[in-house]
Amino acid sequence: MRPIHLLSLIPICGVLVAPFFLNQVKPFILGMPFMLGWYSLMLVATSIIMACIYFSDKASGAHASDAAEGERK
Template identity: 45%
Template sequence: MKSIRYLAWIPPVGSLLGPLLHNDVHPFILGMPFILGWISVWLLLTTPVMALVYLLDPANREPADDEAAT
């Protein structure tokens, strides 16, 4: 289950590697230069990835009734 935490590395790596690999104004993404569009897309993708990490993390599950009583 510790491999779930590696999912949290996807947004920073994706948002940092794109501009480094393709540092150019063209093509445009939604009318924005590539770098700004790439960072904006990763900003929007960060929320679902972090929600997935939160849902899959066993530390965020509610304890069973017998565990809560102790």
């Protein structure tokens, strides 16, 4: 496992651990109660983080060997 894969722990902690510390109604985020806004933010952050991990692996050539194995010569 590469160190960049540790970024995937951010959304997990954001969804599972943060509500214990951030459980409040005010302030509002875009008109939503704070926790609903927080979960919406984590949804977007998860997508961005997973895209960064994917493109980082792709740039390092980790997926090149998988594609080469699937091809028959």
